[in-house]
Structures are given as C-alpha cells and as structure tokens.
Amino acid sequence: MGTMAGGLAIRVKWQKLSTWLPLLVAALITACSGLVLLKVYALQAERRHEAARAELLSQLSVLRARLEYNLTAPLLISRGLVAQIVYHDGMSDADFRRAASLVIRDYDSIRNLTMSRGTVISSVYPEAPNRAALGVDYRTKPDQWPTVQQAITSRKPVVAGPVNLIQGGAALIGRVPVYLPDPAGGESRLFGLISVVIDMPKVFLASGLDARLLPMELALRGRDGLGRSGEMIWGDEAVFLRSPVEMEVTLPDGTWAMAAIPKGGWAASDGQLRVTAGMGAVLFLLTVLASFGWAFHVRRQQRAVRLVAESEERYRALMETAPMAVVVHRDGVILFANTQATRTVRAPAGETLIGRKVLDFVFPDDRADVAARMGAAMADPETVVGGPVRYVARDGRVVECEVITTRVTLDGEPAVLSVVLDVSQRNQAERERERLLESLQRSNEDLQQFAYIASHDLQEPLRNVAGYVQLLGRRYRGRLDKDADDFIAFAVQGTKRMQEMIANLLDYSLLHREDGEPACVDSRGPLDEALADLGAAMDESGAVVEVVGVMPVVLARRVELARIFLNLIGNAIKYRRADTVPRIRIFARRDGLTWVFSVADNGIGMEPAYLDRIFTLFQRLHSRETYDGTGIGLAICRKLVQHNGGRIWAESEPGQGSTFHFSLQAAD
Numbered sequence: 025m026g027t028m029a030g031g032l033a034i035r036v037k038w039q040k041l042s043t044w045l046p047l048l049v050a051a052l053i054t055a056c057s058g059l060v061l062l063k064v065y066a067l068q069a070e071r072r073h074e075a076a077r078a079e080l081l082s083q084l085s086v087l088r089a090r091l092e093y094n095l096t097a098p099l100l101i102s103r104g105l106v107a108q109i110v111y112h113d114g115m116s117d118a119d120f121r122r123a124a125s126l127v128i129r130d131y132d133s134i135r136n137l138t139m140s141r142g143t144v145i146s147s148v149y150p151e152a153p154n155r156a157a158l159g160v161d162y163r164t165k166p167d168q169w170p171t172v173q174q175a176i177t178s179r180k181p182v183v184a185g186p187v188n189l190i191q192g193g194a195a196l197i198g199r200v201p202v203y204l205p206d207p208a209g210g211e212s213r214l215f216g217l218i219s220v221v222i223d224m225p226k227v228f229l230a231s232g233l234d235a236r237l238l239p240m241e242l243a244l245r246g247r248d249g250l251g252r253s254g255e256m257i258w259g260d261e262a263v264f265l266r267s268p269v270e271m272e273v274t275l276p277d278g279t280w281a282m283a284a285i286p287k288g289g290w291a292a293s294d295g296q297l298r299v300t301a302g303m304g305a306v307l308f309l310l311t312v313l314a315s316f317g318w319a320f321h322v323r324r325q326q327r328a329v330r331l332v333a334e335s336e337e338r339y340r341a342l343m344e345t346a347p348m349a350v351v352v353h354r355d356g357v358i359l360f361a362n363t364q365a366t367r368t369v370r371a372p373a374g375e376t377l378i379g380r381k382v383l384d385f386v387f388p389d390d391r392a393d394v395a396a397r398m399g400a401a402m403a404d405p406e407t408v409v410g411g412p413v414r415y416v417a418r419d420g421r422v423v424e425c426e427v428i429t430t431r432v433t434l435d436g437e438p439a440v441l442s443v444v445l446d447v448s449q450r451n452q453a454e455r456e457r458e459r460l461l462e463s464l465q466r467s468n469e470d471l472q473q474f475a476y477i478a479s480h481d482l483q484e485p486l487r488n489v490a491g492y493v494q495l496l497g498r499r500y501r502g503r504l505d506k507d508a509d510d511f512i513a514f515a516v517q518g519t520k521r522m523q524e525m526i527a528n529l530l531d532y533s534l535l536h537r538e539d540g541e542p543a544c545v546d547s548r549g550p551l552d553e554a555l556a557d558l559g560a561a562m563d564e565s566g567a568v569v570e571v572v573g574v575m576p577v578v579l580a581r582r583v584e585l586a587r588i589f590l591n592l593i594g595n596a597i598k599y600r601r602a603d604t605v606p607r608i609r610i611f612a613r614r615d616g617l618t619w620v621f622s623v624a625d626n627g628i629g630m631e632p633a634y635l636d637r638i639f640t641l642f643q644r645l646h647s648r649e650t651y652d653g654t655g656i657g658l659a660i661c662r663k664l665v666q667h668n669g670g671r672i673w674a675e676s677e678p679g680q681g682s683t684f685h686f687s688l689q690a691a692d
C-alpha cells in the first residue's frame with residue numbers, strides 16, 4: 025500500500041515536472057545561447073580592439089618618426105655649427121650669421137639661431153627682430169639660466185620647453201654647449217653656446233600633427249624632456265586616461281610621452297562590432313522566440329494529450345459503472361463489451377467477450393429475431409431497434425433482457441451497438457404482481473358473490489321468520505303473560521332490523537353491478553338531484569343548504585355521484601344539533617389534476633380519533649336510539665368514490681360540525 029502511494033506520488037511529481045520540462049529546456053537553450061553569443065561577442069570585441077590598437081600603433085609610430093626627425097634635425101644642424109667652431113677654434117659673428125642664414129633657409133622650423141661667447145650672447149640670426157638680445161648675459165635671465173647652466177655643466181645638449189613666446193606661438197629651445205679642445209692636450213675650455221629656437225607649431229604641422237586631419241585623438245606630454253611626468257605639450261590631457269596606445273618620442277635629451285586613442289573613443293571606433301552585436305541580439309531574440317515557441321507548443325500538445333486521456337478515463341469509468349451492458353459488434357463478432365455485459369451473461373470475472381459471437385449467447389428461439397434487428401440497424405444509421413431478447417448465461421440460466429440496437433462508427437467503420445438491460449427480476453416481479461392481483465380479484469369476486477347470495481338468499485327465510493313472529497304478536501298479544509308480550513315485541517324488532525341490514529348489505533354488494541366507464545359530468549346535475557330527493561328532510565329540519573361557487577365538470581358515473589351527495593348531505597341533516605338550525609355548505613376546489621368536493625355542516629361533530637372508522641361497513645358512533653341508521657351510508661360513499669378513482673376523508677370537531685371531502689378526476 026505504502027509503495028503504491030509512493031509510486032503514485034512519484035508519478036504525480038513526474039507529471040508536474042514533465043509539464044514544466046519544455047519551459048526549462050527552452051530557458052536552458054536561451055541561457056546557453058546567450059552565454060555563447062556573449063562569449064563570441066567578447067572574443068570578437070577583443071580581437072577588434074587588438075587590431076585597432078595595432079593599427080593605431082603603426083600610425084603612431086609613423087607620427088613619432090616624423091616628429092623625432094623634425095625635432096632632431098635642427099638640433100643636429102646646430103651640432104654641425106658646433107663642429108665648425110671647434111674645427112676653426114672659434115668663429116666670428118659674421119661667419120656665424122652666414123652659416124646660420126644657410127641653415128635657416130633649409131629648415132624653416134628654426135625661428136632663430138643664437139651664439140654666445142661664454143654666457144654672453146654675441147650674435148643672433150635673423151638679427152633684426154632679435155637685436156635686443158645681443159650682449160645679454162644668460163646669467164642675468166633667471167628663466168633661461170638653469171637650462172643654459174645645465175648644458176654647460178653636463179657638456180651635453182639640453183632641450184627646454186616648449187615655452188610660450190612673448191611674441192606668440194610656442195618654441196623649443198635647444199642649447200648645445202661648445203667646448204674647444206686644448207691643443208696641448210689639457211682640459212677643453214668653454215667657447216660658448218649655440219642656441220636654436222624651434223617653432224613648435226611649424227614642427228607639429230610638418231610632422232602631420234593636425235587635430236582636424238588626424239584619424240585619432242592625440243596627446244603629447246613631457247615638457248623639458250621629462251617624459252610621462254612632464255607637463256602637457258599638445259592635445260587633450262584626458263587621452264592619457266582613456267587606455268591609450270602610448271609611445272615614447274626620443275629627444276637628444278629626455279623623452280616625450282605620446283598617447284593616442286581612436287577618434288571618438290574606442291567604442292565608437294568599431295562599426296563592425298556594432299553590427300556583430302546587433303546580429304547577435306537578433307540571433308538571441310530568434311533563439312528565445314524559437315525555443316519558447318517550441319516549449320509552448322510542446323506544452324499545448326502535452327495538455328491536449330492529457331485532456332484526451334482524462335476524458336477517455338472518464339468515458340471508461342462511465343462505461344464500466346453503467347448498470348447496462350454495452351456491447352459493440354461487427355459481423356456478429358464482439359469488438360467491445362463492458363463489465364456489466366460480462367456480468368449479464370454470468371461469465372467469470374476476467375474472461376473477455378471480445379472475439380466471441382453475439383448469437384452464441386442468444387436463446388436459440390430468439391436468434392432469428394436478433395439477427396434481423398442487427399441487419400436492420402446496419403442498413404440504416406437512423407434506425408434504433410429495440411425489444412426483448414433472452415440470453416443464455418454461462419451457467420445455463422435464461423436471462424431476460426431489453427435490448428436497444430443501433431448503428432455506430434467504431435474505428436472508422438460501421439458497427440452495431442447494443443445496450444442491454446437485464447429485466448429478469450423486473451419481469452419476475454411483474455409476473456408475481458399479476459398473479460397476486462388475479463387472486464385478489466378472484467377472492468373479491470367470491471366475497472361479493474357471498475355477500476350477494478347471503479343477503480339475497482337469507483331474505484326469504486328471514487321474511488318467513490318475520491311473518492310468523494308478527495303473526496305471533498298479533499294473535500297472542502295479551503293472551504300470554506307480560507314477559508311473553510315483551511319477548512315477542514323484541515323478536516319483531518330484531519327481525520325488522522335484520523331485514524333492514526340484509527337489504528343494505530344486498531344494496532352494498534350490488535354496487536358494482538352497474539358498470540360503465542366514468543364520463544365527463546357536470547357535478548351540479550347530480551347534486552341538484554340529491555337535493556331534490558332530500559326535499560322532505562330539509563323541510564322537516566329547516567336545513568339551509570348553500571352551494572358555494574360553480575360546481576365543476578369531473579370524470580365520474582353520474583348516478584354514483586348523485587348517491588354520494590345524497591348520503592353526505594343526508595348525514596349532515598341527520599346529525600344536526602337539536603338547538604341549532606342546520607347549515608350546510610357545499611363547495612369544490614381544484615387540487616392539481618383533481619377536484620376536491622366538500623360538504624360542511626354545523627352539526628354534532630365527531631371525535632377525530634374515530635374519523636377512519638366511520639367509513640367501514642356497519643360502523644356507527646351514535647346509538648340507534650338517538651340517530652336512526654345502520655352504518656352503511658359512508659361505506660357505500662367510500663366504495664363509490666374509489667370506484668370513480670377518488671378518495672374520501674373527513675374533518676370534524678365534536679359540537680362544532682363536520683366536513684366531508686372527496687376527490688374526483690378533473691375533466692380537463
């Protein structure tokens with residue numbers, strides 16, 4: 025039991041899981057494809073980035089080469105001048121100016137060339153705009169002296185700046201110290217300094233550093249050759265912070281740092297990467313749509329399959345619990361039979377009827393009939409044939425059934441469906457009922473016969489007895505003693521009473537003799553007849569009879585209805601209160617398919633406990649001394665009402681009055 029419950033729980037869990045499985049798979053596919061696409065995108069981005077850096081690097085190295093050349097060449101030229109001075113062991117100002125004019129003509133980025141003897145400027149070219157500088161001692165110029173001093177002490181060229189010039193623009197100043205060797209082999213002595221002022225805008229322009237034309241954003245720093253730690257020289261400092269490609273520009277003394285990023289930044293640089301990203305996103309979206317579309321499709325299918333299975337299960341349960349046998353057969357061979365079918369032919373549980381011949385189970389006398397019905401059903405799909413069929417159960421017993429047969433389609437082909445209801449028990453009960461009814465009728469007839477014979481045949485001898493007793497009375501009154509007179513009087517009374525009762529009994533037993541079916545009758549007619557018959561009694565008692573409302577048309581035997589009214593109204597007058605005017609109301613009300621007639625009086629009434637008894641033959645509640653009668657009137661009423669398909673009953677209260685009701689079938 026435990027394992028079964030466990031198994032069921034696992035099955036339920038698995039069913040729940042399996043409905044979610046397609047969605048899980050779709051989510052997994054989406055996640056995986058998302059990851060793969062992201063990875064591909066990252067790789068692609070990295071590759072593109074590397075390529076972009078390499079490209080930038082090569083462009084940058086071309087720039088650097090140009091820059092280095094354009095910066096170094098003028099300085100090298102000044103080195104040529106130095107060589108000349110050393111060679112000639114000095115130089116006149118005129119010679120310097122001539123040499124400088126030649127140099128400047130070839131290198132137009134040189135703004136001026138200056139020669140100092142010691143630390144005092146002795147000549148400058150071009151001279152006109154710079155004449156003020158002549159004779160100036162560098163030591164008196166705190167802004168220039170440090171680099172000059174550095175060049176002198178280090179005996180190496182020093183590049184300073186770029187510095188902003190008073191006259192506008194920026195310039196790079198190269199200081200080349202000139203030491204003359206001592207011919208005697210002693211220490212060389214300082215001749216002076218060659219200074220070259222290089223026009224930076226010109227150098228930059230010649231090197232191709234034009235922000236508008238460059239395919240990148242470029243920045244230079246390293247004033248005074250201090251490299252990365254020096255101040256900005258050109259471009260936007262921010263470039264250094266945006267993971268630029270960097271390169272060093274080598275100067276004769278120190279370096280500049282050069283940084284570049286693609287124009288608009290790295291991200292903006294790569295259109296193709298954006299295309300890749302776009303395509304990736306589209307691909308991802310398609311994957312999501314496809315996988316979830318698939319998942320929902322699978323779920324819908326699963327649901328449909330489940331619904332079909334459930335509905336099949338329902339139908340199966342319905343079929344198997346149905347109280348009728350359901351059998352489908354084709355060409356007389358059973359294709360389907362439910363449990364009840366197996367039960368109907370008392371086949372052992374577990375034995376299948378499928379594959380068996382239908383007619384094998386049919387009682388031999390009924391086979392032709394069943395075959396004909398099967399044929400009729402197959403011939404016309406609209407036909408439903410039905411009727412009794414007897415089957416032979418496996419234990420040899422005959423099973424009486426009601427069968428309905430019609431054509432159906434099973435697996436795409438026509439077949440015959442038979443619905444079989446076992447009516448053996450019902451038939452058995454029916455037969456039993458009929459038998460009982462018959463015997464009842466017989467005994468009833470016997471009884472009636474007896475009552476008739478008794479009352480009829482007893483009349484004759486009774487008349488004799490009565491006659492003689494009366495004769496005795498007449499002839500011997502006063503001739504015997506007093507007791508004899510009384511006895512004879514009692515005997516006379518007794519025989520009279522007995523004659524009365526026997527007459528009543530005969531009357532009662534003959535009630536059924538006059539027959540005929542109940543017919544439509546306007547109840548007002550029989551009522552009026554009864555009232556007319558009672559005219560004398562009404563006059564005598566002063567009774568007031570009131571018919572309330574319209575009397576209906578009912579299904580009844582006219583004479584019998586008149587007699588019912590006669591008896592009931594007669595009683596209402598008879599059982600009046602001595603001190604009260606009898607008032608009798610007669611009315612009818614509709615109750616479903618019947619009319620209920622009522623006769624109400626204001627007479628002596630009865631104890632409710634005895635209300636059932638009064639309808640029995642010879643039952644009376646009052647003594648004959650006070651109220652005459654034999655106790656047969658209401659028995660006759662009951663018999664007549666029942667004979668007309670109705671019912672009679674009474675309500676009463678002692679001292680208040682009684683109401684008698686009886687129902688009859690309405691005529692409409």
Ligand code: ADP
Nearest residue numbers: 595596599638644645646653654655656657658
């Ligand atoms: P009978 O009137 O000949 O005695 P019934 O069969 O007509 O016989 O009545 C049976 C008894 O029912 C009566 O004896 C009487 O006691 C009682 N009974 C009948 N009708 C009435 C009535 N309207 N009021 C009071 N008692 C009644």
